Amino acid sequence: MDKTNFNHSIKCSVTKCSNHAEGGDYCALSQIKVGTHEMNPKDIKCTDCESFVTR
Structure with missing residues (x-):
């Protein structure tokens, strides 16, 4: 993965x-998965x- 992208x-x-991402407050992935550790x-x-x- 290119961490400068x-x-x-x-x-x-x-x-x-x-x-x-190196050099900025961004993610280098094209997509992420958001979840929860709570039932509600x-x-x-x-x-x-x-x-x-x-x-």
């Missing part, structure tokens, strides 16, 4: 993710980027 549709500030999510903190891969 910013996906300007996906903003991201998680620099510890290996999908984080009600807050933003209940959602997860399931495309996250630790660097």
